[in-house]
Amino acid sequence: MMNPEQVQALLEAGIEGARATVQGGGDRFEILVVAETFEGMSKVRRQQQVYACINEQIASGNIHAVTIHTYTPAEWDKAQRMGIA
Helix, strand or coil: CCCHHHHHHHHHHHCCEEEEEEEEEECCEEEECCCCCHHHHHHCHHHHHHHHHHHHHHHHCCCCCEEEEEECCHHHHHHCCCCCC
């Protein structure tokens, strides 16, 4: 089993300049990643970047389910202003 801090560390190490927030525990997590590198990427490509960081943990069974939210810094600022995030 993993804790949110371990998942956060994997994400921030694997996605350049990312700020990750992870909630949950055991084998289920909600993941929020804000990264400039997401600029111009489709939602699917962004999720692929996140999964690339945690695939080993999914394959081993340490992570079973994730909910992923990805934003560029500008999108994140806008979402917060609009009360979405």
